[in-house]
Amino acid sequence: MxxxxxxxxxxxxxxxxxxxxxxxxxxxxxxxxxxxxxxxxxxxxxxxxxxxxxxxxxxxxxxxxxxxxxxxxxxxxxxxxxxxxxxxxxxxxxxxxxxxxxxxxxxxxxxxxxxxxxxxxxxxxxxxxxxxxxxxxxxxxxxxxxxxxxxxxxxxVGAMELNEIRQFVTMTMNELRVLQNGRAEEEAEEEVEQYPGEDSDLEDTLETTEYSIPRDSSNFDDSLRSRSRSAAPLGERRPTSRAPAYEDDEGDEEEDLEMDESYLHTVKDNSSGQR
Amino acid sequence: MADARDAEIDDLINNLDRDYDFHPGGKDNAGYGRDQADNKQQDLQKLLNLWIAERTCPDILPYDEELISTLTDRLRAQVEFIEMTTTDPEAASQSKLKILLVESELERIKFLIRGYVRARMHKIDKYYLHLSTQDTDTKRKLSDAEQRFVLRRATQLKRFYDQRFLSSFPQALQRLDDNSPILPMVDTPDLNEFVFVRVLQDVPGEVVLSNDDSVDLQKGNIYVLPYKAIRKFLRVGEVELV
Missing domain, CATH: 3.40.5.50 (Ribosomal Protein L9; domain 1)
Structure with a gap:
């Protein structure tokens, strides 16, 4: 664009x-x-x-x-x-x-x-x-x-050398960070049942969201806030980038794996969107 | 009252000094010319940095209205210069080289400005909901034209979606800006993204990163750090994005 x-x-x-x-x-x-x-x-x-x-x-x-x-x-x-x-x-x-x-x-x-x-x-x-x-x-x-x-x-480092590795380094580090945060939270928190979107369909997801979470963002307690931050790259992509086929074959996979998948998915999605 | 008058008089005196400095020829004029040339180089450097920063930074940075308008003014002046010289048949033959240089530079500057605006446009496109609903602080980062664009885009897209399909959805599902913490619909810049920075001035003390790690920023070194951690140093010019 x-x-x-x-x-x-x-x-x-x-x-x-x-x-x-x-x-x-x-x-x-x-x-x-x-x-x-x-x-x-x-x-x-x-x-x-x-x-x-x-x-x-x-x-x-x-x-x-x-x-x-x-x-x-x-x-x-x-x-x-x-x-x-x-x-x-x-x-x-x-x-x-x-x-x-x-x-x-x-x-x-x-x-x-x-x-x-x-x-x-x-x-x-x-x-x-x-x-x-x-x-x-x-x-x-x-x-x-x-x-x-x-x-x-x-x-x-030289400008050209830096630019050669720029995307690889930043993308890898960003993904590593997401993975690390995900793991840290898994250990720290237990309210996993509040986390929707594993395999439920879109409508269910949105409804549970409405019941469990206050709309006004100023009311979130800190644990939610930190969760939302680390989950952001996952969450913000999901509504748009998830294809139906993907939802079917992805049952109760491990969370790490799923992050990889959805990441790959966005990459694909982005590139096709750009064309 | 007295203060105001004093300030006025001070102003006058200062202006007098400046006027006086400019007048006598020779040395002072040369000094003025040098100042102006320095300014030009600083402006160019600023534009280069702006372009690089805007391309590499995850968040949208404040728009430099002043710089861009100075540069576009100068662009206009250069175009006039080219027109003047090319229409004058006598001058044209001698100054081909000059025109070539002026034109090349013109294109280089235009390329940079375009690149800068495009990089911003890309982010505005991406985060338009975030930018259109935001407080004045975010708005101040955008130029007037960009603000108008954001608002227009948001309302037009909203109308389009409404007419196409949203209106047939249940009321609860019609929102585009539902920002529940689990599935936020509004894309916001991820301030934790990593960026490459060069340290321009030693930063006293260590910068604390997540996970209780910290790093010592020393002049001239290049680091890859989360944007969030260096944002305040970037603002005061202690580091630059590369």
Missing amino acids: ALPLKQIGTFLPSEISFLAENTSVSIVPRQALDVLELIGLNLPAMRPMRRVEVPLWVAIILKKQSRCNIIAPTWLSEDSLKAAYEAEASNMTRFSNKLPWEWIEVGELVLTSAPDDLACPPHIIRNLLRDIREIRQAKVRAGLKSLDPTYMQIDN
Whole structure:
């Protein structure tokens, strides 16, 4: 609808790259250009062979027309990339801080738009970048094993790397949290018979709801409140997303299992709804 | 009375200073230009952050009326600039490059603003019942246009459902906003959802999470935390969503 499914809760790689185009780089213009007032900045006056700092997207436009040379950022040189690789390899549990936030995107953009401006052959840089990326990906994968529903810390991660794992991490952690809350409540509370919707049909459900629960939300006691919070992802989906077929074959399953099922169901439902 | 007059006089004096600062050429003018450029960069950065935050945050965030109107004003000015330059045959030949740059930036800013509004629209669509029935606090997060949209959408959908099928249901089942705690009908943003945040300033003390866990937020680090836990830091700008 307003937002394509692919863009909900995450960014497209192209959007991350778009963001990275706002980082500033040094260029050596080959042509004079007066100060140019833009919306997000004023471009400095350019004189041939005088270094100026401009956003990367300006540099790429000028470079395409061969009106400037891009000076690659210092971290994008053979030596510092090798150092960065060493740093990555020396500690397999943390990311090194030798690379900037947008390192994948900026590296890629500079390599494709200005391969001739690099101090050493572009394939060397490309290989180094790939090596670093692989070693960091291995760390990410290792980190994903220890996901838990409280929090996670990932320092010095890159924008693109973060975006790659964003949906997986947030969805997993959200689901883990729901499961954990469900379990905690099962232990703490016994009023299970008040919990409708296991297999009763819609009308029954709504009626029991009416009898047992006061309408006015200010009257809920705390136990109900906490229950409703944890049950929310389940409850809010059920009225709309439950298909008749699902109700039939789902008898007295375990609650955990059912959460998985209804979750899968919503995923399916969402994707078909979006089309 | 005397206070009011004093304030007025103070105002005048301040304005005088400012006027005076702007006038003499050279250095001060350059300073002013720099200020303005700084503002522009801050505005752009703000817009970028807004877009990112709105896309990643489970809840709808306050609408930045001021920023968007400043930027749309500038957009208009740039469009005028392009028109002026292209219609002038003499200038056109020399300033192709300039126009190219101005146009590219124009499109970039437009893309961002559109993205921002669309991300908000998505949430408004999703939580329209919650937003239309809510108190003024929630309403303040929406722009005027968005508020109108929410109300219109809610009434139109309600009417549509009524005419189609709700009117043939028993009275007790006709409500769309039955918010019983077990099966709430009104979708609300789940504030416990996890978000990625970068810490901009050290947060003193530990942030307590559920299950008695707590975490120490240190500058520059990136965490995945429940939105609820970092909401107040986000508001004062101690953390940002990434």
